[in-house]
Amino acid sequence: MGLYDETVEVPRRTMVLFFVVDTSGSMNGSKIGTVNSAIEDIIPEIADISDSNADAQIKIAALQFSTGAKWLDSQPVSAENFVWNYLDASGVTDLGEACLQLNEKLSRTAFMNDATGSFAPAIFLMSDGEPTDNYRYGLDKLKQNNWFRKAIKVAIAIGEDANKNVLAEFAGNSEAVIDVTSPKELRKWIQFVTVRASEIGSKSSNAGSNSDSGSNEIETKQDIMIQEIQSQKDDIEWKEENPFEDDDSLQW
Amino acid sequence: MREFSKGQKIKVKSGGELEVIEKLGEGGQGIVYRVSYNGKEYALKWYFVNKLKDHKRFYMNIENNIRKGAPTSAFLWPVEITEYFEGSFGYLMRLRPKEYEDFSKFLRAKVHFSGINAVINAALQITTGFRVLHNKGFSYQDLNDGNFFVNADTGDVLICDNDNVAEYGKAFGIAGKCRYMAPEVVTGKKKPDIHTDRFSLAVVLYMLIFVNHPLEGERTLKSPCLTEELERKFYGIEPVFVFDKNNPQNRPVENLHRNEIKLWSLYPDFVKEAFQEAFSRESMIGNNIEHRVTEKKWQEIFIKLRDCLAECPSCNNETFLNLSQPESKCICCGKVITNPFVLKVKKNEIALMPSKKIYACHVIYDSEDYNQAMGEVVLSRSVPAVAGLKNNSGRAWTAVASNGVSKSYESGQVIKLMKGLKIRFGNDNDGEIL
Structure with missing residues (x-):
């Protein structure tokens, strides 16, 4: 028997990826259908990223909100074991309630309880409408949560009716909000954000050593995520596609 | 940028075209494909050109590295570069054997080294790779757990991602991981260079041998959320080695940092002292950051470690012998082992257990080659209790007994081991059996 036969894994931190999905009635049809299939298809890739990453493992938690808000699992589930259960859409848009629930779980006594510690989470919000509840109260509370403040936050505004100002407030920056107008775009962005937020969030950062500004400001993981979103928006290939090509088949 | 499909042809700068066979993987900087070129298969790394800060300079740097050639065969070095195609480019390198x-x-304990010998070999190969690289005036800049591959049976190493390698004084501003970066790079005070490479090398060597991170212990674990600010603190501003001689605040945590707790207790002191020096406050953030433990010193340490490695006669597992004492204790079964004959040559002391090899770095007066075996300890077929040193060096050695009688042994012949025997390996390089 060799001395190295029994080595155990070097302790990894945990990075929780949160999907916060609007399942109000207006999401019904191809919107929620696209969200479901895009996330379902990208999960194996997230499992691979987690599996090959010696810095941190990735766990996933999903919160749906419509009339009220509901967690899909009682604890974050490791990416390898996570199964996406298809969401149905009906009801109103209680974003404020979603914020309160998120705030409650972003705590060392709730979801962020790993013995080996965590990296800041990545929180990914998708919505197509206007909050119907008193979102201000919930959002203000959430914005004081340190886990939330340090998190990578991205929001997708689905269609024209999404309230982009509220989403920008959630994500902390209008550049972290992505407008999509077709199912194809929606799918691409969901998968892009899921993968890149997972990769950036679950790796030891460069702690700002790469900033050219010479200042002492740390380039955060959120900054890097926003740069990636911007450069993806600029990517010619993504632009060349006709965002309206699916219009005929759409009803939203 | 689009992904290439099978059959895509791209012009190679030195002539001809490569043809894409399949995608192998994707990273932050680009995509790696398996391709064929001039009838042979290679790996092609194709860049996301928008991820490169100055792609023209990057291109020229790779061209320069191709011209200079790989430092050692352990490097998956760029061998050809493509012409620009659809706004980007890539380079060809050997494929990694599976x-x-x-x-x-x-690190994830999905693969385990076959034993200590393989670990030492891996440590030697990485160290040598960096030594040759540095001697050629290059620095690597971005060493981390993602850019080398190891054969678990033999410890043979392949170092990849050599596109960031740059000549002395040049730096590309690599988006590295601060778990592996020198503190002065983490804090942004310095760009990567040879001295910062040496820090990253020490981190990797520690993780290779002790299978935990040298700066992650009780203190770092106390923080539930490792933010970028805290990473900067733990790896940049105030790093503390888990086995720091003077500062106990970041010790390994029982049941969590299990590998290093166990392995640290088993390795000889000279290895542990080298790491304590490499991760001392002075060497990390003090006055010694430009005088860190050198590759040459690590090489000497790992050769010394290999020289005292032996198989326990009781349990047949690998163990270290303490050659300064007449006997040693097996690190595995705990039984007492009477030390065998020891060959003292140059600065080295080699435990002459059966099948132990001695190398060019021992017998050739000016050699540092630890790979080429030059002799091996064998047992007599007629009297198995008698051990001898077989000369496989290709030249004659002279043995001189303590009474002054001498005899020459050609390559292929065996010298019977006796206490006090001197062996003249040539060019005034004399060994002695203790």
Whole structure:
């Protein structure tokens, strides 16, 4: 028997990826259908990223909100074991309630309880409408949560009716909000954000050593995520596609 | 940028075209494909050109590295570069044989080294790779768990991602991981260079041998959320080694940092002292950051470690012999082992257990080659209790007994081991059996 036969894994931190999905009635049809299939298809890739990453493992938690808000699992589930259960859409848009629930779980006594510690989470919000509840109260509370403040936050505004100002407030920056107008775009962005937020969030950062500004400001993981979103928006290939090509088949 | 499909042809700068066979993987900087070129298969790394800060300079740097050639065969070095195609470019390198595994898999305990000998070999190969690289005036800049591959059976190493390698004084501003970066790079005070490479090398060597991170212990674990600010603190501003001689605040945590707790207790002191020096406050953030433990010193340490490695006669597992004492205790079964004959040559002391090899770095007066075996300890077929040193060096050695009688042994012949025997290996390089 060799001395190295029994080595155990070097302790990894945990990075929780949160999907916060609007399942109000207006999401019904191809919107929620696209969200479901895009996330379902990208999960194996997230499992691979987690599996090959010696810095941190990735766990996933999903919160749906419509009339009220509901967690899909009682604890974050490791990416390898996570199964996406298809969401149905009906009801109103209680974003404020979603914020309160998120705030409650972003705590060392709730979801962020790993013995080996965590990296800041990545929180990914998708919505197509206007909050119907008193979102201000919930959002203000959430914005004081340190886990939330340090998190990578991205929001997708689905269609024209999404309230982009509220989403920008959630994500902390209008550049972290992505407008999509077709199912194809929606799918691409969901998968892009899921993968890149997972990769950036679950790796030891460069702690700002790469900033050219010479200042002492740390380039955060959120900054890097926003740069990636911007450069993806600029990517010619993504632009060349006709965002309206699916219009005929759409009803939203 | 689009992904290439099978059959895509791209012009190679030195002439001809490569043809894409399949995608192998994708990273932050680009995509790696398996391709064929001039009838041979290679790996092609194709860049996301928008991820490169100055792609023209990057292109020229790779061209320069191709011209200079690989430092050692352990490097998956760029061998050809493509012409610009659809706004981007890539370079060709050898394909990685499948028996080489990502180092991160060792850290995840998905792959285990076959034993100490393989670990030492891996440590020697990485160290030598960096030594030659540095002697050629290059620095690597971005060493981390993602850019080398190791054969778990033999410890043979392949170092990849050599596109960031740059000549002395040049730096590309690599988006590295601060777990592996020198503190002065983490804090942004310095760009990567040879001295910062040496720090990253020490981190990787520690993780290879002790299978935990040298700066992650009780203190770092106290923080539930490792933010970028805290990473900067733990790896940049105030790093503390888990086995720091003077500062106990970041010790390994029982049941969590299990590998290093166990392995640290088993390795000889001279290895541990080298790491304590490499991760001392002085060497990390003090006055010694430009005088860190050198590759040459690590090489000497690992050769010394290999020289005292032996198989326990009781349990047949690998153990270290303490050659300064007449006997040693097996690190595995705990039984007492009477030390064998020891060959003292140059600065080295080699435990002459059966099948132990001695190398060019021992017998050739000016050699540092630890790879080429020059002799081996064998047992007599007629009297198995008698051990001898077989000369496989290709030249004659002279043995001189303590009474002054001498005899020459050609390559292929065996010198019977006796206490006090001197062996003249040539060019005034004399060994002695203790």
